[in-house]
Amino acid sequence: MSTKAYISAISYYLPKYVLSNQVIEKDFPEWSIDKISEKTGISNRYISSKNETSGDMAVEAANILFKEHDIDKSCIDYVILCTQSPDYFLPTTACIVQDKLGLSTNVGAFDMNLGCSGYVYGLGLAKGLIASNQAKNILLITSETYSKFIHPKDKSNKTIFGDAAAASLISSESGFAEILDFEYGTDGKGSENLIVKNGGMKNFNKQSKETVDEYDNYHSDNNLYMNGTEIFLFTLAAVPKLIKNTLEKNHLEKEQIDLFVLHQANKFMLDNLKKKAKIEDEKFYIHIENCGNTVSSTIPIALYHAQKENRLQSENNVLLAGFGVGYSWGGTILKIK
Known part of the structure; x- marks a missing residue:
């Protein structure tokens, strides 16, 4: 089978x-x-x-x-x-x-x-x-x-x-793309660094005070809270390892990857990841300017446009890496047909 x-x-x-x-x-x-x-x-x-x-x-x-x-x-x-x-x-x-x-x-x-x-x-x-x-x-x-x-x-x-x-x-x-093998990771210790605290059973109908941070951003426990510094540090630590482990899982070298399509978090994050993982500019795909960080949809939207731009050629290896809230991360390889 x-x-x-x-x-x-x-x-x-x-x-x-x-x-x-x-x-x-x-x-x-x-x-x-x-x-x-x-x-x-x-x-x-x-x-x-x-x-x-x-x-x-x-x-x-x-x-x-x-x-x-x-x-x-x-x-x-x-x-x-x-x-x-x-x-x-x-x-x-x-x-x-x-x-x-x-x-x-x-x-x-x-x-x-x-x-x-x-x-x-x-x-x-x-x-x-x-x-x-x-x-x-x-x-x-x-x-x-x-x-x-x-x-x-x-x-x-x-x-x-x-x-x-x-x-x-x-x-x-x-x-158009065969899905190869996967690498996953989870670290729940970082769960409170990207969270909506109220609404679930833990804090059901809980009242929340509004606060203002040092950058004049308003939020309460009813809203999305993101500790940008901690998310950035987690990403720089976890994602290069995820890329390495995904390559090993699929018995490939980094040089055999034709395109890297990572979760489109923001330009600052992606630029730092590209540098830390030592990925060439021409192999690093970005599509974020006209849609923003769409969470779980960033990778499929990027793949859609990469295909439209003829960036997915026959026999290419494309590495996907998603990472963020949880903390949760996962990677796989696509073999373009």
Whole structure:
């Protein structure tokens, strides 16, 4: 029995409202457009409307995938939805997505709660389902509305994160990229460095005071909190090792990788990772300027554009690395067909 799994197609959806650097500068005059662009590498990010949920965006992304790649949705036999902003505590949002897409009731469907490592983990789960003969065509969706967690006066997080959903068809039969072997990592000691403390069972309905940090960013435990310094230090320590271990797991040398597609956190982070991991500029792919950090969707969006730009050539090896909230990290290799 073949255990091969392929990425057959990728599409994505961005909400309608554009939060540009000009708008942010208007709200926070002390931050110049040039300063924002230089540090983050981001000019625009897309923000979900008040009543638009991750589930809604997941449906949009999947329908774009079906239309853009002429996919018969009756072939789908499993749905994996990666989100940290589900429509409800229960039921699982993937069940709602199955119904709204009009998929067969014979499909399996579940949510997975992961952030910036989520796409790589999703690929691993999809490959496992295929390898164990549980599914043949898996709809892997990443969908996130972090903007709903961010305090309106938290300019640091507001400049980085954008909302988006990406949909991928993972198939046992064929595709543009074969999914090879995986490397994973977890360190829950860093969990409080990127967190929304209230809302779950630990702090259900807990009241929270608003605070202001040294950079004049407002937040409370109801909002997204990110300790940028600790996240940066974790990333520089973990990701070069992740790249090394992913290469070893796949019996490859770094020189055999044709393109590195890492989680698109922000330009400052990516530039430092590129330097620390000693990756050549021409092999390091960045697509963040016009969508921002879309959490679990950054890698599939980057892959979509790399493919459009003919950066994924036959027989190329592409290394994927996701990392962030949790702490959680994961890597794999794609062999382009």
